[in-house]
Amino acid sequence: VATVEELSREECFKLLQYRSYVGRIGFVIEGRPVVLPVNYIAERGSVFFCTEGGSKLSVASGGARVAFEVDDSKALYHSGWSVLVLGTAHEVTDADELARLRRGPLKSWAVHPSAHWVRVSIDTISGRRLPEV
Amino acid sequence: VATVEELSREECFKLLQYRSYVGRIGFVIEGRPVVLPVNYIAERGSVFFCTEGGSKLSVASGGARVAFEVDDSKALYHSGWSVLVLGTAHEVTDADELARLRRGPLKSWAVHPSAHWVRVSIDTISGRRLPEV
Numbered sequence: 208v209a210t211v212e213e214l215s216r217e218e219c220f221k222l223l224q225y226r227s228y229v230g231r232i233g234f235v236i237e238g239r240p241v242v243l244p245v246n247y248i249a250e251r252g253s254v255f256f257c258t259e260g261g262s263k264l265s266v267a268s269g270g271a272r273v274a275f276e277v278d279d280s281k282a283l284y285h286s287g288w289s290v291l292v293l294g295t296a297h298e299v300t301d302a303d304e305l306a307r308l309r310r311g312p313l314k315s316w317a318v319h320p321s322a323h324w325v326r327v328s329i330d331t332i333s334g335r336r337l338p339e340v
Numbered sequence: 341v342a343t344v345e346e347l348s349r350e351e352c353f354k355l356l357q358y359r360s361y362v363g364r365i366g367f368v369i370e371g372r373p374v375v376l377p378v379n380y381i382a383e384r385g386s387v388f389f390c391t392e393g394g395s396k397l398s399v400a401s402g403g404a405r406v407a408f409e410v411d412d413s414k415a416l417y418h419s420g421w422s423v424l425v426l427g428t429a430h431e432v433t434d435a436d437e438l439a440r441l442r443r444g445p446l447k448s449w450a451v452h453p454s455a456h457w458v459r460v461s462i463d464t465i466s467g468r469r470l471p472e473v
Contacts, residue, residue, distance in 0.1 A: 208451065209450065229413050231364055231375055231409060231411070233407070235368055238405070239405045239407070240373050240406060240407040241366065241407050242364055242424060244409070244413070244420070244422045272371070272372045272373065274366070274374050274375045278362070278364070282361050286449070287449070289377045291374070291376065314341075316341070316418035316420070317342065337450050
């Protein structure tokens with residue numbers, strides 16, 4: 208059993224951007240937590256992802272407090288890392304910003320880019336590493 | 341952009357057991373969602389994991405409603421799957437069951453097996469697959 212190390216803020220941002228294909232968004236519906244994977248992009252102090260209108264996830268975009276998690280692990284070495292963002296989710300409604308996001312590098316695997324975009328503010332970011340033993 | 345397929349209950353249980361090294365537990369602290377990775381084992385209609393006493397996660401073990409998520413993805417194919425369990429978390433206090441869990445196959449990478457064990461009831465299980473395009 209290895210000892211968990213706290214990651215610096217800088218390391219957390221680096222890992223958040225390096226793993227920019229799948230993360231997990233945690234949100235609360237009627238008092239219950241829900242966790243779902245999303246494709247995402249991290250930039251400018253925010254995490255962005257796409258969602259279908261009417262989906263469970265879309266209810267989290269109206270100013271809801273959300274968690275966003277990315278991790279990676281090596282089973283053979285019992286090692287890994289994780290980064291956790293706590294923030295607030297808002298649907299992107301500004302036409303210029305929407306156009307920029309739709310042109311940008313993030314192509315969701317499941318959601319057409321014409322769908323809704325959600326911005327999660329990075330209010331706090333923290334992370335942990337479990338080194339190889 | 342591929343079309344998301346719902347997984348059957350049987351497929352969900354199979355994937356939950358197949359991926360039995362890292363999952364993510366979602367819980368609520370003071371109204372805010374938090375998501376953290378854990379090593380886990382799935383059996384008998386429950387998910388079990390270890391946690392250190394006094395950790396953030398330990399507050400989720402007193403009958404809290406939690407979410408538990410596992411996923412896997414292939415970036416090259418823009419494909420993947422995820423399984424979501426919704427349930428209730430309770431610390432395992434029965435001496436026989438604790439002894440069984442501590443002898444069992446799950447060796448947490450970060451938490452010594454002498455630490456607290458938490459059982460999450462599998463109240464609902466659902467999953468989705470994004471096929472290769």
